[in-house]
Amino acid sequence: MIQLESITRSFALGKEQINVLNDISLTIHEGEFVAIMGPSGSGKSTLMNIIGCLDKPSSGHYLLNGENVSDYSEKELASVRNRSIGFVFQQFHLLPRLTAVKNVELPMIYAGIAKAERQARAEEALAKMGLRDRMDHLPNALSGGQKQRVAIARAIVNKPKLILADEPTGALDTKTSMSIMEQFQELNREGVTIVVVTHEPEVAEYTNRTIMVRDGRIQSPSVADGR
Amino acid sequence: MSFFENLKMALSSLRAHKMRSILTMLGIVIGVGAVIIVVAIGQGGEAMLKTQITGPGNTIEMFYQPSDEEMRANPNILLQAPFKQEDIRALEQIPEVKRVVASSTQMSAARFQKKSIDVSSTGVNQAYLQLNELKVAKGRNLSTADFLGGRRVGLISSKLQEELFKGNNPVGKIITVANQPIEIVGVLEKPSGLLAFGSMEVYLPFQTWKIIYGSSDFTQVTLQAASAEQLQTAGKKAANLLNKMHNTEKSYQVINMEEMAQGIGQVTKIMTLIIGSIAGISLFVGGIGVMNIMLVSVTERTREIGIRMALGATRGQVLTQFLIESMTLTLIGGIIGIFLGWGASGIVSFFAGWPSLISWQVVVGGVLFSMIIGVIFGILPANKASKLDPIESLRYE
Numbered sequence: 001m002i003q004l005e006s007i008t009r010s011f012a013l014g015k016e017q018i019n020v021l022n023d024i025s026l027t028i029h030e031g032e033f034v035a036i037m038g039p040s041g042s043g044k045s046t047l048m049n050i051i052g053c054l055d056k057p058s059s060g061h062y063l064l065n066g067e068n069v070s071d072y073s074e075k076e077l078a079s080v081r082n083r084s085i086g087f088v089f090q091q092f093h094l095l096p097r098l099t100a101v102k103n104v105e106l107p108m109i110y111a112g113i114a115k116a117e118r119q120a121r122a123e124e125a126l127a128k129m130g131l132r133d134r135m136d137h138l139p140n141a142l143s144g145g146q147k148q149r150v151a152i153a154r155a156i157v158n159k160p161k162l163i164l165a166d167e168p169t170g171a172l173d174t175k176t177s178m179s180i181m182e183q184f185q186e187l188n189r190e191g192v193t194i195v196v197v198t199h200e201p202e203v204a205e206y207t208n209r210t211i212m213v214r215d216g217r218i219q220s221p222s223v224a225d226g227r
Numbered sequence: 228m229s230f231f232e233n234l235k236m237a238l239s240s241l242r243a244h245k246m247r248s249i250l251t252m253l254g255i256v257i258g259v260g261a262v263i264i265v266v267a268i269g270q271g272g273e274a275m276l277k278t279q280i281t282g283p284g285n286t287i288e289m290f291y292q293p294s295d296e297e298m299r300a301n302p303n304i305l306l307q308a309p310f311k312q313e314d315i316r317a318l319e320q321i322p323e324v325k326r327v328v329a330s331s332t333q334m335s336a337a338r339f340q341k342k343s344i345d346v347s348s349t350g351v352n353q354a355y356l357q358l359n360e361l362k363v364a365k366g367r368n369l370s371t372a373d374f375l376g377g378r379r380v381g382l383i384s385s386k387l388q389e390e391l392f393k394g395n396n397p398v399g400k401i402i403t404v405a406n407q408p409i410e411i412v413g414v415l416e417k418p419s420g421l422l423a424f425g426s427m428e429v430y431l432p433f434q435t436w437k438i439i440y441g442s443s444d445f446t447q448v449t450l451q452a453a454s455a456e457q458l459q460t461a462g463k464k465a466a467n468l469l470n471k472m473h474n475t476e477k478s479y480q481v482i483n484m485e486e487m488a489q490g491i492g493q494v495t496k497i498m499t500l501i502i503g504s505i506a507g508i509s510l511f512v513g514g515i516g517v518m519n520i521m522l523v524s525v526t527e528r529t530r531e532i533g534i535r536m537a538l539g540a541t542r543g544q545v546l547t548q549f550l551i552e553s554m555t556l557t558l559i560g561g562i563i564g565i566f567l568g569w570g571a572s573g574i575v576s577f578f579a580g581w582p583s584l585i586s587w588q589v590v591v592g593g594v595l596f597s598m599i600i601g602v603i604f605g606i607l608p609a610n611k612a613s614k615l616d617p618i619e620s621l622r623y624e
């Protein structure tokens with residue numbers, strides 16, 4: 001599903017070039033549940049941004065579902081993000097002025113789905129996350145765990161095959177974190193490929209495989225191909 | 228994403244900062260309102276001036292402008308009354324002409340008891356009565372019998388009443404005009420309006436006037452047509468007829484109203500343009516206010532933009548969202564401004580005694596124009612929003 005070949009990502013910092021990602025090759029198969037771990041500043045988020053088509057690699061190839069998305073235009077990448085990828089962030093990133101159900105509708109607005117269907121699907125996704133009675137609440141009126149469930153509902157509502165979560169439990173207490181991870185596990189059982197960045201081994205335990213990143217490199221290449 | 232979707236989104240963003248949106252709109256409201264007022268009063272004034280040159284009741288004045296040759300042949304020609312009685316009779320035969328109003332004026336002394344005052348003494352024909360130009364305040368108007376019989380009766384202006392009779396009722400009193408006795412049967416209304424100073428005037432039936440002054444010629448002729456459309460034709464025919472009768476080329480003329488109307492239209496248009504562009508400056512300032520607030524809004528909503536991009540919004544869609552937002556702002560402001568300008572120009576015209584005219588073109592133009600302002604002043608902020616980097620925007624605090 002995800003195939004990275006010799007990916008590098010460098011940023012220009014003044015006159016210097018710093019390589020945040022060095023020659024990363026990585027394969028994640030459809031239906032996997034993967035954790036990415038590593039020290040702070042090692043390049044995990046940078047890697048996730050490339051996998052999520054929010055950023056482009058400086059060199060190397062990225063095949064998503066067999067398609068070379070490194071050649072895609074910005075417009076095509078927006079469409080890939082919209083239809084094929086769901087994002088979950090540490091800070092939830094809900095729009096504060098929109099109710100839960102309106103937040104969940106957002107990706108469908110950009111997919112050009114009609115209002116009635118949008119609403120029905122958003123309500124369905126929220127119900128699946130156990131938020132049937134919180135549909136019309138503004139994010140402010142929700143707990144951290146509930147916000148993250150709204151965010152997950154928003155991530156799955158366009159039925160993407162891939163969900164990317166960058167430290168989804170980073171702002172949550174242990175108990176809530178565990179229930180969020182159970183939610184991901186449930187989604188993974190339904191066939192969605194999930195990649196989670198985390199610092200916590202307890203969180204990584206929910207996944208099937210852990211990839212260690214250090215200084216922009218994958219540390220144990222033996223597990224990088226997923227076999 | 229549909230336009231309607233965008234519009235709903237824009238309205239909800241504007242509602243989120245009510246006070247700010249209202250204050251920003253105010254600039255557009257005032258700007259559009261000012262332009263509407265200027266245009267409305269300008270167009271109203273133009274329409275009023277145009278009806279004024281046409282004259283009330285579809286009338287047009289004839290005048291005599293002798294050629295150089297005629298002047299050389301008769302140096303005193305301008306002192307003579309240019310219209311003869313047979314001219315009037317001939318003019319009355321033109322089918323488009325409904326009435327021929329003719330009069331003649333001379334300066335004479337009017338005397339009552341010891342007091343003598345110089346007045347303009349005008350002999351009018353009967354058509355004058357029908358045109359209803361002379362409004363009588365006291366006594367009665369001239370009657371058909373007065374005209375036919377050439378009775379020695381007359382009307383005086385209210386100013387003359389003040390001077391000659393010290394405000395006492397003059398009806399029935401006898402004065403002399405050019406040393407001929409005249410019985411006063413009525414006093415005319417005071418002219419209305421700020422700029423109308425009363426003048427010393429006596430009006431006599433033309434038959435009477437003819438006897439007093441020994442002349443049957445007229446100094447002024449006004450034609451009345453059956454309808455406004457026939458007025459120009461009637462005028463042209465009349466001028467041609469008189470030139471033929473007097474063997475002149477083009478000494479008898481009527482005012483070419485089309486040219487006049489065009490000239491007046493041009494003047495009022497230029498005036499409207501000048502004052503309108505001053506009003507336009509306030510609109511421009513309002514537009515800059517919109518741009519400023521939209522730039523602030525883009526910065527404040529950097530994270531929102533990042534989120535939308537992560538969820539699949541293209542740069543084009545972000546641009547459209549902000550453009551429609553600024554357009555909504557100026558459109559609402561513009562519509563309020565149109566209503567306000569409408570009301571205000573109504574009030575102005577009420578006090579100035581000047582009609583105001585709001586045509587549908589102005590309303591449609593105003594609506595379109597305020598939308599265009601939204602686009603012009605929204606393009607910079609919207610462009611800024613669409614150029615944001617999604618990753619950095621998501622990190623923005």
Ligand SMILES: Nc1ncnc2c1ncn2[C@@H]1O[C@H](COP(=O)(O)OP(=O)(O)OP(=O)(O)O)[C@@H](O)[C@H]1O
Binds near residue numbers: 042047
């Ligand atoms: N736009 C950028 N310009 C310059 N340097 C950058 C940029 N983005 C990231 N970096 C650098 O790249 C390195 C990796 O950043 P990244 O956010 O991927 O780390 P991370 O592994 O996600 O860390 P954390 O666990 O703290 O989230 C950091 O040293 C960071 O300073």
Ligand SMILES: [Mg+2]
Binds near residue numbers: 045046
């Ligand atoms: Mg990170």
